Amino acid sequence: MSLLELQDVAGGYAEEADILHGVRLTVEAGEVVVVIGPNGAGKSTALKAVAGLVRVRRGRIRFAGEDITNRPPETLIGLGLAYVPQERNVFPSLSIEENLAMGAYVRPSATAEGLARVYAMFPELAARRRTAAGALSGGQRQMLAVGRALMLKPRLIMLDEPTAGLSPRFCDLIFAKVREIAAQGMAVLMVEQNARPALAIADRGVVLAMGRNRAEDTGPALAAHPEIGRLFLGG
Numbered sequence: 748m749s750l751l752e753l754q755d756v757a758g759g760y761a762e763e764a765d766i767l768h769g770v771r772l773t774v775e776a777g778e779v780v781v782v783i784g785p786n787g788a789g790k791s792t793a794l795k796a797v798a799g800l801v802r803v804r805r806g807r808i809r810f811a812g813e814d815i816t817n818r819p820p821e822t823l824i825g826l827g828l829a830y831v832p833q834e835r836n837v838f839p840s841l842s843i844e845e846n847l848a849m850g851a852y853v854r855p856s857a858t859a860e861g862l863a864r865v866y867a868m869f870p871e872l873a874a875r876r877r878t879a880a881g882a883l884s885g886g887q888r889q890m891l892a893v894g895r896a897l898m899l900k901p902r903l904i905m906l907d908e909p910t911a912g913l914s915p916r917f918c919d920l921i922f923a924k925v926r927e928i929a930a931q932g933m934a935v936l937m938v939e940q941n942a943r944p945a946l947a948i949a950d951r952g953v954v955l956a957m958g959r960n961r962a963e964d965t966g967p968a969l970a971a972h973p974e975i976g977r978l979f980l981g982g
């Protein structure tokens with residue numbers, strides 16, 4: 748059984764027409780899966796459906812043996828499922844350490860262990876633990892958002908475009924951290940526009956287009972695929 752499984756998931760926003768038209772996706776324990784596809788393909792919507800933020804109208808979502816279809820979002824972190832949205836993913840007026848502590852709010856007794864583990868992975872955050880998140884660079888802020896999601900050592904972390912707007916140095920750093928996260932036994936499901944370098948570090952890549960599965964292969968094989976390259980990776 749997969750850690751995460753989307754079976755034929757259809758759904759969309761409020762009263763509006765469906766955005767997802769039967770998406771299939773699996774993530775195994777400790778695996779890195781990257782979702783790519785054109786703007787408006789439904790990549791973020793698919794993550795939001797897993798996170799309980801978008802209504803699933805058909806199909807099922809299973810996580811760690813449980814049916815989590817349309818579960819309230821706040822119940823998922825306790826199951827080991829963490830989600831980092833693309834934007835507004837830190838509290839700007841709170842310090843780094845306060846932001847990280849929020850990541851353990853459902854299990855406050857885990858805060859000290861979580862801080863030690865996250866600071867070991869992101870020494871830059873440790874060095875500035877009293878700094879307000881709003882004062883950080885875009886790359887540091889993204890590291891903080893990821894760090895907060897890691898506080899309870901989730902079984903799966905979902906990242907929506909973690910490298911958007913970042914310099915190449917920070918992109919490489921984030922992708923290296925993704926491999927480190929997987930090496931520690933946590934699975935990663937990541938949406939990326941920065942498709943080639945993301946596929947290069949992925950165990951598996953999935954292409955979504957118009958709310959449907961378009962292709963799937965190992966990360967490197969997908970990156971090398973001529974049609975995928977032409978359509979989605981700029982040649």
Ligand SMILES: Nc1ncnc2c1ncn2[C@@H]1O[C@H](COP(=O)(O)OP(=O)(O)OP(=O)(O)O)[C@@H](O)[C@H]1O
Nearest residue numbers: 760763766784785786787788789790791792793940
């Ligand atoms: N909150 C919302 N309410 C209504 N429609 C939305 C909402 N968010 C996204 N959509 C619509 O859903 C469709 C898919 O959007 P989604 O954000 O999932 O695409 P995406 O693949 O993540 O694209 P991008 O690469 O631009 O981030 C788009 O047509 C978008 O306009």
Ligand SMILES: [Mg+2]
Nearest residue numbers: 790791792938
């Ligand atoms: Mg998106």
